[in-house]
Amino acid sequence: MSLFQIFRRKTELKEELEAHLKMATSDRVARGESPTEARQSALREFGNVPLIADVTRERWGWLRLERLTQDLRFAARQLRRSPAFALTAIFVLALGIAACVAIFAFVDAALIKPLPYQAPKQLVMLFESIPLGPRFHLSYPDYLDWKHENKVFTSLDVFAPYGFMMNTPDGLRQTDGARVSAGFFRALGVAPILGRDFYDGEDRPEAPRTALLSFAAWQKRYGGNPKILGQTLILDGDPYTVIGVLPRDFNFAPAEPADFWALMKPNTCRGCHGLFGVARLRHGVTFAAAFPDITTIAKNLEKQYPDSNRDQAAYMLPLTEVIVGDIQPILLVALSGAGLLMLIAAINVSSLLLVRAESLRRETAIRGALGASRGRLVAQFVTEGLLLAAIGCSLGIVLAQQGMHLLTQLIPKDMRASMPFLVGLGLSARVIAFAFMLAVMAAALFAFIPLGRFRATEIRESLLEGGRASAGTTWRKFGSNLVVIELATAMVLLAGAGLLAKGLYRLLHTDIGMVPDHIAMVHVQAQDEKYGKPEQQVNLVREILHRVSALPGVKSAGITTKLPIEDADWTTDFVYVGRPNDGVHREVAIRFVTAGYLTTLKTQLLGGRYFRDDEDAAEPFVVVINHAMARQYFPGEDPVGKQIALDVDTKHPMSIVGVIDDIQEGQLDAAPRGAMYLPLYQHPSDGFVVLARTAQDESSLIPSLTSTIRSVDSAMALYEPMTMAQKIHDAPETYLHRSSAWLVGGFAIIALFLGVVGLYGIVSYSVGQRTREIGVRMALGAQRGSIYLMILSESGRLIAIGVAMGLVAAVTAASLMRKLLFGVHAWDATTLIAVGLLLAAASLLASFLPARRAASMNPTEALRAE
């Protein structure tokens, strides 16, 4: 039954009763009564018209609905009558819900929504662990042995993210891609939407080369044209036939971003590591049961091939953990933060409602006395709570959507590419359901808090008291408890934010062994056909360095094969020259650099010297090692002058000429690891990174840097131009620390504000309630100072309890997020004390205002006050 029909039937009933009255009146007039008299007697005979209408309407059976609309209208009117209260409550609630919903959307996209593969829980990722760490690459022969000897997987495939160099009309261009074994997509349970998958054996060396396109690349590069099937691409100088397009929702984070998926050709180099494994657990085999099986295989391989496989153990992780493992802790911390904020928001609105229920006491009592049933009064409060929750929730969802958008924009581009699961981020059904659940919980809370205020007897009492509530003490106690919880929660958030911020500061100011400001850089990949020979590569590098150094503003320039602050890939083992081979595996990172690289980074030379620019293949081989390698492999001796070699037969010995302080080669928060730097001129390459230190703003150098390098040969691929500061800023671990610090910090500031406002409200209310008491005290001779003291000591007690409870909870919470605290203890005293003082000071200020009001009261007026 629609509201309109209800309305129509209501007017109809009114008309019907009116017709009755008119006919009764005219009958009486016909009998000789005067019209006025007749009307009055007819009315008297008829009885209470509205009551009869009400009773009649009850027969329709939709009175409940009608009452609800009536209550809603009443609630809306009540809220309109006190817009400040309504707006505050709605805004605070919307803020809490928005924070929760936005963060939950991320949690949903990353942690709840299953990965877009068949039975993703059965998928694991395989690594080889080496002394440097557990998540390193497999070699192709190892992969084949693992694949054939394991008894726990239904399939085992490999992949490797790979930047293809694609021939385009403009020359060579770097493109993102990946190389996989033939069964890779079948293992994931993913089939192309267009064309076909790789077939088994298509990765034979003699088979023609083929490639699959990602859906995005198909759309972006080929406008979604289905005729792309069968066309030929030139990648890395080889022709590839496009055989298919992958589904739109397919993504594989460990290899993303990837536009082209090609097959990797087999090789027999057991020491060449560059692959990751993906395997599907056999039905009924658990993760814990599979791990030992693959470990045993790796152990046997180690015995079988001691040269190449020494210390190469198997390592495995659930695929889900690999994909979302990094973002999981920050999401959980952010969700907890948002939850706490929501708690504060809900408590805040609840105390507002309490104060309001108190101020409506008299009105409620009058309505009760006039015959409104208790149920009806309660229903009206419940409706008001529902209405508040509904409006707050709707607004919260709108805000959350904006917030999600903003938060995604704040993720660095490269990082977003490695989190493809965030593409589907938005108001999914689950997120809406979550928002709805929050709204229902809030509504229940808001509805039931004022209910506690209603006891049948109270109605009479309130009237008798004339609305001056001495019964306010119970509720004041309840309100105080709420404020204590609020302050404690704010304390937890503030402490969390403080610790995270300190951790972020520590991380950004950790010693990375170089001076990262004023450095611009760009990746270069030269064409194989033109620069295939070592001399050609050396000449190219010299020419580029020559031109870049001549650029105005460039103070120095250098070249490396791999930038610092990335993963710790590109490692090698080495042997001592002139000592018997003890068979111990010694693995360190290896970088090929020009002499200018180390000086451009302003590394610290601890001993010996840097390379000279003229040390090329004609000169004796030299190497510079870092402090960690010196300490680990040359303990108690001076490594300078010692010789090492990369080959076991030590045919190419290298002299250690210098030791530098550790450059952070791995991620910012990783421990320093051994690394060696070899002259690029002795080991040339056609792909490298050019760095230039400038006196001016480094980002303004990037255009001239790239155009200068392009002027050497415009067909070379130049990619990922950036500054070192940007690299540090955009590094995943910086992002994780920064975003968690900012998110929790933002929540903490809101929480501080809400907590302080909540306290202000409670103290003001309490002062308002005690106006007469204060008047009496002052009339009896109390000094203003003692009034201050009375009010401030009351709130001081609340603040002390709140801060103390918050401290305990904060340390507990902080130890749960240890992972995100870089170089900071959960019980970091300076942070905790500073945060506690901040909260206490802000809270005292909030209670000072009402205290001043109380102390400056005129006792005569206060006594006269109601």
Next chain:
Amino acid sequence: MPAKNTYQNRIDLLQGTLDMLILKTLQWGEQHGYGISHAIRTTSGEALQVETGSLYPALHRLERQRWMTAEWKQSDSNQRAKFYKITKLGKQQLSSDYERWGKMVATIEQIMTAE
């Protein structure tokens, strides 16, 4: 005052009998609320005065039970009024009500006349 007199002479209706009386009244033709109460009063020789507070809820209930339908029409005195009309279902209800009423009267009579 006539109103007062009728009030004093009023007979309290047994539960459920009002429905039967309304349906019976409508058997003589469609009628509006005032007409029904008037008819009951005159037919009972002014002994039964149906209270409007009972009449209108009953009318709306009977309409909802589809024992009668309603239609807005002009009355004889040119007054627009809601006229109720008994339905087939209402006629069946009336006869079963009347039958039950008869049994009840007989039963009560039996008790009252018992020695």
